[in-house]
Amino acid sequence: MNIRILITILIFSTATTMGFSSPKETAVDTVFTLIYNQQYQEADSFLEASGNEFDSFYTDILKLDLYWWRFVTTRNSDDSRQLHQLLKDFSESDNSKLDYRLKELITLSYRVRYEFKRFNIPGALIFRSKIKNLLAELNQEKLPFAENRLKLFDLYNELFAYFDNVINPFFIESKRIERENALIKIGKFTHDDDLIVATLARYFLGRIYMSIENDPAAAQKYFRILSIQYPGNIHFSEYFATCNEKV
Numbered sequence: 001m002n003i004r005i006l007i008t009i010l011i012f013s014t015a016t017t018m019g020f021s022s023p024k025e026t027a028v029d030t031v032f033t034l035i036y037n038q039q040y041q042e043a044d045s046f047l048e049a050s051g052n053e054f055d056s057f058y059t060d061i062l063k064l065d066l067y068w069w070r071f072v073t074t075r076n077s078d079d080s081r082q083l084h085q086l087l088k089d090f091s092e093s094d095n096s097k098l099d100y101r102l103k104e105l106i107t108l109s110y111r112v113r114y115e116f117k118r119f120n121i122p123g124a125l126i127f128r129s130k131i132k133n134l135l136a137e138l139n140q141e142k143l144p145f146a147e148n149r150l151k152l153f154d155l156y157n158e159l160f161a162y163f164d165n166v167i168n169p170f171f172i173e174s175k176r177i178e179r180e181n182a183l184i185k186i187g188k189f190t191h192d193d194d195l196i197v198a199t200l201a202r203y204f205l206g207r208i209y210m211s212i213e214n215d216p217a218a219a220q221k222y223f224r225i226l227s228i229q230y231p232g233n234i235h236f237s238e239y240f241a242t243c244n245e246k247v
Contacts, residue, residue: 027053029195031062036199037232040070060090061106068110073234087111102149105134105156135160151189151197158185159204166212183208190222202226206239216246 027050034043043066047059054062067086071079090107111127135157162182165175189201206222209215223240230236 028058028062032065032196032199033230035062035066035069036230038069038073038234039232040066040073057103060103064090064107064110068113083114087114101134101138102153105131105138105153108134109156131160132164148194148197151192151194155186155189155197155200158182162186162208183213199226199229203236206243210239210243216243219243220247 027046031043031046031050034040034046043062047054047062047066064086067079067083070076071083087107087110090103108127108131112131115127138153159182162179165178165182183205186201186205189197190205192198192201202222202225206219206226208219209222210219220240220243223236223243226233226236227240
C-alpha cells in the first residue's frame with residue numbers, strides 16, 4: 001500500500017447533508033454547489049447574506065467545508081491559518097448534544113486530513129483514534145437524527161470502515177472482505193436523491209477506485225458525473241482526464 005496515495009485521498013473532501021424539500025435545505029444545497037464549483041467568494045457571500053436561513057449546525061459545517069476546499073485549492077498561507085483556527089475553535093467547543101457529536105465527527109475527519117496534509121502522521125493518527133472511539137460510542141446508541149443526517153453518519157461510518165481496513169495488511173482475507181462490503185454500502189449512496197450525500201459518495205468512490213483499488217474504469221464513471229455536475233471544479237476534471245488516459 002502506497003501511503004502517499006492514502007494521504008492524497010484523505011486530504012480531500014467535505015461534509016454536510018440536506019435535500020430539496022424546504023427553502024432552508026435548498027439554501028444549503030446552493031452553498032454546497034457553489035463550493036464544489038470552486039466559487040468560494042460567492043459561497044462565502046451567500047452564507048453571510050443568508051445566515052438566518054440555516055441552523056447553526058449547517059452554518060458551521062458549510063463554513064468548515066468552504067475553508068477546507070479553499071485551502072486545498074489555493075495552498076495560500078492565509079487560508080491555511082483560517083482553516084486551522086476554525087478547526088481549533090470547533091474542537092474547543094463543549095456540547096454533549098447529539099448534533100454536536102455529529103459535528104465533532106466531521107471536524108475530526110478534517111483534522112485528520114489537515115495533519116496528513118502537513119505530513120504530521122503522528123498527529124493524524126491521534127485524531128483517527130478519536131474518530132474510531134467516537135464511532136464506537138455512537139454505534140452503540142439509537143441515533144435520533146433526521147433521515148439525511150443519519151445518512152451522513154452512515155456514509156462516514158462506511159468510509160472509516162474502508163480506510164481502517166486499508167491501513168491493515170492487504171493479505172488478510174477478513175480485511176479484504178470488510179473493504180469490499182464497505183465499498184458496496186458506499187456505492188448505494190451514489191444513487192441517493194440527496195444531492196450532497198450522492199456527491200460525497202461518488203467523490204470518495206472515484207478516488208478509492210482510481211488510487212487504491214487500481215480500477216480506473218470504475219473511477220471514470222463517477223468523475224464523469226461529477227465533472228458534468230460541477231463544471232467549475234478543476235479537481236474533478238483532472239481526475240476524469242486521468243482515468244480516461246488509463247482506461
